Amino acid sequence: MLVTVGSLAFDDITTPFGKATRAIGGSATYFSLAASLFTKVGVIASVGTDFPQEQLQVMRQRGIDTSGVITTRDKTLHWSGYYEYDMNEAHTKSIDLGPYANFVPTVPEAYATAEYVFLANIDPKMQLQVLAGIKHPKLVAVDTMNFYIEKDPQAVKDVIRKVDIFFCNEWEARELFQTPNLVKAGKEALALGARWAVIKKGEHGVLLLSKDSIVSLPGYPLENVVDPTGAGDSFAGGFMGYLASTGDLSEAGIRRAAVHGTAVASFTAEGLATKRISELTNAEVDQRIAALKQLVHF
Amino acid sequence: MLVTVGSLAFDDITTPFGKATRAIGGSATYFSLAASLFTKVGVIASVGTDFPQEQLQVMRQRGIDTSGVITTRDKTLHWSGYYEYDMNEAHTKSIDLGPYANFVPTVPEAYATAEYVFLANIDPKMQLQVLAGIKHPKLVAVDTMNFYIEKDPQAVKDVIRKVDIFFCNEWEARELFQTPNLVKAGKEALALGARWAVIKKGEHGVLLLSKDSIVSLPGYPLENVVDPTGAGDSFAGGFMGYLASTGDLSEAGIRRAAVHGTAVASFTAEGLATKRISELTNAEVDQRIAALKQLVHF
Numbered sequence: 332m333l334v335t336v337g338s339l340a341f342d343d344i345t346t347p348f349g350k351a352t353r354a355i356g357g358s359a360t361y362f363s364l365a366a367s368l369f370t371k372v373g374v375i376a377s378v379g380t381d382f383p384q385e386q387l388q389v390m391r392q393r394g395i396d397t398s399g400v401i402t403t404r405d406k407t408l409h410w411s412g413y414y415e416y417d418m419n420e421a422h423t424k425s426i427d428l429g430p431y432a433n434f435v436p437t438v439p440e441a442y443a444t445a446e447y448v449f450l451a452n453i454d455p456k457m458q459l460q461v462l463a464g465i466k467h468p469k470l471v472a473v474d475t476m477n478f479y480i481e482k483d484p485q486a487v488k489d490v491i492r493k494v495d496i497f498f499c500n501e502w503e504a505r506e507l508f509q510t511p512n513l514v515k516a517g518k519e520a521l522a523l524g525a526r527w528a529v530i531k532k533g534e535h536g537v538l539l540l541s542k543d544s545i546v547s548l549p550g551y552p553l554e555n556v557v558d559p560t561g562a563g564d565s566f567a568g569g570f571m572g573y574l575a576s577t578g579d580l581s582e583a584g585i586r587r588a589a590v591h592g593t594a595v596a597s598f599t600a601e602g603l604a605t606k607r608i609s610e611l612t613n614a615e616v617d618q619r620i621a622a623l624k625q626l627v628h629f
Numbered sequence: 630m631l632v633t634v635g636s637l638a639f640d641d642i643t644t645p646f647g648k649a650t651r652a653i654g655g656s657a658t659y660f661s662l663a664a665s666l667f668t669k670v671g672v673i674a675s676v677g678t679d680f681p682q683e684q685l686q687v688m689r690q691r692g693i694d695t696s697g698v699i700t701t702r703d704k705t706l707h708w709s710g711y712y713e714y715d716m717n718e719a720h721t722k723s724i725d726l727g728p729y730a731n732f733v734p735t736v737p738e739a740y741a742t743a744e745y746v747f748l749a750n751i752d753p754k755m756q757l758q759v760l761a762g763i764k765h766p767k768l769v770a771v772d773t774m775n776f777y778i779e780k781d782p783q784a785v786k787d788v789i790r791k792v793d794i795f796f797c798n799e800w801e802a803r804e805l806f807q808t809p810n811l812v813k814a815g816k817e818a819l820a821l822g823a824r825w826a827v828i829k830k831g832e833h834g835v836l837l838l839s840k841d842s843i844v845s846l847p848g849y850p851l852e853n854v855v856d857p858t859g860a861g862d863s864f865a866g867g868f869m870g871y872l873a874s875t876g877d878l879s880e881a882g883i884r885r886a887a888v889h890g891t892a893v894a895s896f897t898a899e900g901l902a903t904k905r906i907s908e909l910t911n912a913e914v915d916q917r918i919a920a921l922k923q924l925v926h927f
């Protein structure tokens with residue numbers, strides 16, 4: 332099983348080409364929808380009574396275990412943001428953490444023996460609480476966001492010390508390690524103890540570093556980017572879901588995982604909010620991977 | 630022979646990590662140094678008497694024909710610019726066009742039978758004057774810059790109609806075709822008549838489009854970017870020089886040309902101004918191409 336802790340949320344999204352209000356979103360939503368294409372996922376999250384039960388039903392139909400989702404009296408986390416013309420960077424207008432302000436995550440018994448863990452971008456303290464509840468994980472990955480880096484960079488680094496793979500985007504990498512250079516930033520994450528640093532660059536693809544190797548893959552060039560929201564979480568979901576399905580943690584296995592993440596993320600950006608990722612099939616993912624292979628062939 | 634028209638210039642460069650004053654620069658300088666690794670290059674340019682003859686000697690030692698370089702009473706073109714922390718985009722502080730304000734390029738007889746032509750970023754009118762002087766070119770490529778796009782976008786488009794390959798960077802593509810989407814911008818260049826649109830994305834690599842295919846290659850991840858000045862012209866030089874050396878204009882040939890351009894450009898950014906490209910060897914280029922192959926392998 333692949334266990335994730337993250338947010339189930341409402342998103343207000345404005346792009347130059349579209350608008351959504353109270354769309355279903357959140358890191359755990361995108362991550363689990365993506366990962367469930369490849370493996371069994373268990374979600375730990377907290378929602379308010381205003382969160383639609385139908386969405387949890389949709390997730391269960393995809394084979395996602397939602398027994399770790401608790402319902403509280405708070406209102407569901409609500410993010411509001413916008414994209415400018417180039418759409419590479421999400422700008423936050425407001426965020427109401429709702430139940431995540433005081434979330435004490437608990438790990439259901441069925442999740443405690445999970446081999447794979449993905450700590451999506453919530454408070455580092457909560458990430459560690461979840462990690463403590465998993466008995467003998469084979470591989471642990473963590474993501475973060477600027478919000479937590481600015482609040483307490485040391486806490487973010489403390490989590491990196493305990494994981495195998497550190498995911499972040501290019502701005503977060505530069506901010507956390509105080510360098511404009513992504514190779515240097517990645518090496519700093521390795522120096523903290525991560526085996527792989529995975530730096531997501533939006534439409535420009537992804538850069539992966541380990542002690543022995545460096546991997547760089549372009550994004551799939553889309554003619555119609557509708558909404559990049561959740562693309563990064565979908566990348567991580569495709570990556571981790573594929574990795575959990577193969578169990579191949581070799582460099583070759585990591586490279587293939589990155590390609591699966593890239594393919595899945597490209598679909599997410601083609602639809603508003605979760606529209607496209609919700610209906611994505613494995614056959615479509617395989618087709619796009621074949622196209623990615625052609626893209627970089629020389 | 631590969632003929633190019635462009636600038637030989639002085640550059641004042643400020644980056645967060647270094648500074649150069651009156652360094653030798655200009656599009657024709659970087660392009661011809663890069664291309665001369667692979668093929669015979671002839672340069673058409675105009676300089677003032679203040680331009681050091683030793684630099685033309687350095688170029689001739691690399692097998693570059695400088696008989697198309699004329700010396701005028703004007704002062705040599707002088708560009709002054711800076712890079713911010715992320716170093717992806719050059720910001721122009723000032724540009725004194727010098728002899729290029731009234732340049733009427735003439736094509737030496739030895740150049741008139743050239744098979745390959747690269748019109749670097751000078752006034753579109755001058756680009757067309759050079760093109761008219763080449764009898765039966767096998768392949769013509771053009772580059773441009775924001776300065777000419779803002780001055781007269783129609784003139785830039787008129788040149789694209791007459792060439793096989795259109796080079797530009799991502800900002801220029803967005804500005805010229807009024808779209809944030811690079812795939813759409815590339816398709817607009819193809820609609821004008823170019824066979825290939827080559828969109829340079831700095832550290833993020835390059836996107837190539839033709840009617841039948843799409844190619845995307847990452848940049849070589851550098852741990853120490855010293856000065857990106859001239860990297861785009863070096864990319865074009867490596868690309869066109871390699872293409873001229875093989876004569877292979879098939880899609881596979883274009884892909885290999887793009888990889889050669891990527892490798893050469895990465896070295897340019899590792900040194901201030903022309904320092905690194907001036908001493909680059911073919912063996913180093915081949916090594917970096919092998920590394921690029923590993924980078925994208927999956």
